[in-house]
Amino acid sequence: MKQVAVSFDDQVDMMVEQALPSGGSVQKTDPEELRLVERLRSGDEAAFASLVDRHHNSLLRMAMAHVSDRSVAEEVVQDTWIGVLEGLDRFQGRSSLKTWIFSILFHKAKTRGVRESRHVSFSPLGASADEFEAPAVDPSRFRTSGHWAGYWASYPQPWDENTPEKLLLSKESCTFLEKAIQALPPNLRQIIILRDVEGLSSGETCKILGISETNQHVRLHRARSRVRRALEQYMEGGARPA
Amino acid sequence: MTREEIKIYVLDYLAGRMTCKEFVEIITDYLEGTMTFWERIRFHLHLGLCFGCRVYLRQTQQTIQTVGRLPREPVPPAVREQLLKRFRNWKTQ
Numbered sequence: 001m002k003q004v005a006v007s008f009d010d011q012v013d014m015m016v017e018q019a020l021p022s023g024g025s026v027q028k029t030d031p032e033e034l035r036l037v038e039r040l041r042s043g044d045e046a047a048f049a050s051l052v053d054r055h056h057n058s059l060l061r062m063a064m065a066h067v068s069d070r071s072v073a074e075e076v077v078q079d080t081w082i083g084v085l086e087g088l089d090r091f092q093g094r095s096s097l098k099t100w101i102f103s104i105l106f107h108k109a110k111t112r113g114v115r116e117s118r119h120v121s122f123s124p125l126g127a128s129a130d131e132f133e134a135p136a137v138d139p140s141r142f143r144t145s146g147h148w149a150g151y152w153a154s155y156p157q158p159w160d161e162n163t164p165e166k167l168l169l170s171k172e173s174c175t176f177l178e179k180a181i182q183a184l185p186p187n188l189r190q191i192i193i194l195r196d197v198e199g200l201s202s203g204e205t206c207k208i209l210g211i212s213e214t215n216q217h218v219r220l221h222r223a224r225s226r227v228r229r230a231l232e233q234y235m236e237g238g239a240r241p242a
Numbered sequence: 243m244t245r246e247e248i249k250i251y252v253l254d255y256l257a258g259r260m261t262c263k264e265f266v267e268i269i270t271d272y273l274e275g276t277m278t279f280w281e282r283i284r285f286h287l288h289l290g291l292c293f294g295c296r297v298y299l300r301q302t303q304q305t306i307q308t309v310g311r312l313p314r315e316p317v318p319p320a321v322r323e324q325l326l327k328r329f330r331n332w333k334t335q
Contacts, residue, residue, distance in 0.1 A: 043333035045326060052325055056317045074321065081325055085332045136266045137298075147250065150261030155294035159301055164308040174312055181309070196309040202274065221270035228305040 033097050040088055052081065055098070058193050059105050065186035066113030076112050080105040099204045102194065106208050136225035159235060173234065180230035188223035195220055253291055260288040265295045269302055 039047035059080060063073035083104045091100060143153045160166065167173040181192060194205045206216050243251075265288050271277045272285050289295055317325075 043329075045329055045333075048329045049322070049326060052322060053314070053317060056321075057314050078321075078325070078328075082328060085329065135263075136269070137263070139263070142261070142263045150263040152262045152292075152294035156297045156301060158297045159304055163304050164311065167308050168311055168313070177308060177312060192309065196306055197312065199310060217270060217274065217276070220274075221267070224270065224302060224306065225266070227309060228302050231305050231308070232301065 030096075034093055037088070037091060037093065037097060051097075051101075055101060055198075058198050059102070061182075061193055062102065062105055062190055063109045063112075065190050066109035067116055072112065072116070073109075076109045077105065079108050083108065095207070096200075096204065098198065098200065099208060102198070102200070102208045134222065136221065137229070156232065157236065163235075167231075176234050177227070177231065180227050180234075183230075184223055184226060188219050188226070191216060191219040192223040192227065196224070260284055262288075262292060262295050262298075265289075265292070266298055269299060272299075273302070273306075 036047055036051070040051070056077065059077045060070075060073055063076040063080075064070065067073050067076060080101065084101055087100075087104070091097070095103075141153060141156075143149050143151050167177070181189060181197075184192065190209065191205065194200045194208060195202065200208070202213060202216055202220070206213055209216070211219075265285070268277070268281070268285065271281070277285060289299065
């Protein structure tokens, strides 16, 4: 059993490392990360705890995009952490630690999802037309006739400059945003988690999910547009949770 | 043609005949830095002329900033403890 897991992780390593450029100038490893890896290798429990605290939630949400229930998703995340520990000695820092961890999760979640036949398809054919064709903004927000057809019928309302700070201070609005992200279709949710929650680059995101730049770009656009729209409704008081 | 109409046409031409409907669809290209030089110029011209699109761009940026700073839910203590136990076992192996 263990043997299987190790060879699987080797495959993930190879895939990630082959996909990433190995030239010196584009190397991802920052010294701080290498120190963290060193601490993990030497068995520093606090280092591992901080890594768990940092990524556990996003890993869980990513897993939830592939498997139907939370307990299965939790198992996938546990498996991922075990995979991380087992693979740590072979981690060479050619991808960032984060990219590597999320790649392991993605492969484990996908395998598990296939078994549960709830695998999220990443081909454009498998995605619903809605995801690719739905406009970023409700068409009724624009004028439909005259010289100014396609221009705003009424302008969006400007938000205060410190809107992010205000939203982040309120438990209610954080919960609202979390829910808005959860409400996205899995394909879009994964992109926004990797790009905007975890702050990974588009290149890293493509490598983790095995998708093209174009595909990633379209999904990111849809995901951000929908979250902005949800937030706009919330700001205008239309969608405040009860 | 009235003066006002001429002004509208000139502005429209300068703005690359970009509508707001188009603007909101290419905003990610702008934020991702994947626009060509000329696309960026068209984008900026429209941005400079259109209050609604300036608001829209700002809202999008604020949304991204907020999502990126959402507080992390604490890992359930039981799960955390179990993982740390795994780590200790791994360490002694």
